[in-house]
Amino acid sequence: MKVxxxxxxxxxxxxxxxxxxxxxxxxxxxxxxxxxxVFLAVLNGSFIFxxxxxxxxxxxxxxxxxxxxxxxxxxxTGKIHEMIGLNVDITNRPVIIVEDIVDTGLTMAHxxxxxxxxxxxxxxxxxxxxxxxxxKVDLDIRYRCLEIPNDFILGYGLDYDQLGRNTRDIYxxx
Ligand code: IMP
Numbered sequence: 001m002k003v004x005x006x007x008x009x010x011x012x013x014x015x016x017x018x019x020x021x022x023x024x025x026x027x028x029x030x031x032x033x034x035x036x037x038v039f040l041a042v043l044n045g046s047f048i049f050x051x052x053x054x055x056x057x058x059x060x061x062x063x064x065x066x067x068x069x070x071x072x073x074x075x076x077t078g079k080i081h082e083m084i085g086l087n088v089d090i091t092n093r094p095v096i097i098v099e100d101i102v103d104t105g106l107t108m109a110h111x112x113x114x115x116x117x118x119x120x121x122x123x124x125x126x127x128x129x130x131x132x133x134x135x136k137v138d139l140d141i142r143y144r145c146l147e148i149p150n151d152f153i154l155g156y157g158l159d160y161d162q163l164g165r166n167t168r169d170i171y172x173x174x
Pocket of ligand 1: 045099100101102103104105106107108151152153154158159160
């Protein structure tokens with residue numbers, strides 16, 4: 001598949017993604033029994049993951065969406081953008097961040113710091129994808145669906161220059 005100037009090939013099939021999403025959801029259902037967590041999904045990349053994850057959650061729960069982006073093209077710019085759009089009171093509530101991919105981890109580290117100022121009861125990170133070899137910061141990632149190598153990927157919500165979010169499978173750059 002060609003997206004702009006780059007070629008991509010299927011890397012993770014939808015069925016395999018959904019299996020891991022269901023596994024992580026059942027871990028959350030078990031760990032948060034008796035609680036009513038607030039899921040905070042990070043737009044835009046996590047919108048499909050969040051929809052699939054939430055439909056596997058059997059707990060009473062809320063979901064809200066925030067924005068925070070640091071990516072342009074295939075290389076991290078290293079820029080950290082402020083979190084915007086937090087319109088739910090998370091004071092004293094258990095929060096689960098729903099993220100598409102943790103790369104260097106700088107975005108998540110910054111978001112954790114921002115959220116802690118609102119005095120939540122707890123904050124856990126739930127990511128669809130993790131590139132373990134690229135992590136630059138010490139980050140406790142409690143829930144992860146899939147670990148992948150350092151290659152650039154797209155699909156299932158993730159983009160290359162805003163394109164390619166609308167595929168069922170995850171693709172990797174050729
Ligand atoms: P980090 O701050 O370096 O961890 O970057 C995290 C953000 O970069 C994610 O939320 C994605 O939006 C973006 N990102 C990182 N790697 C990829 C990739 O392989 N494909 C598409 N977006 C990516």
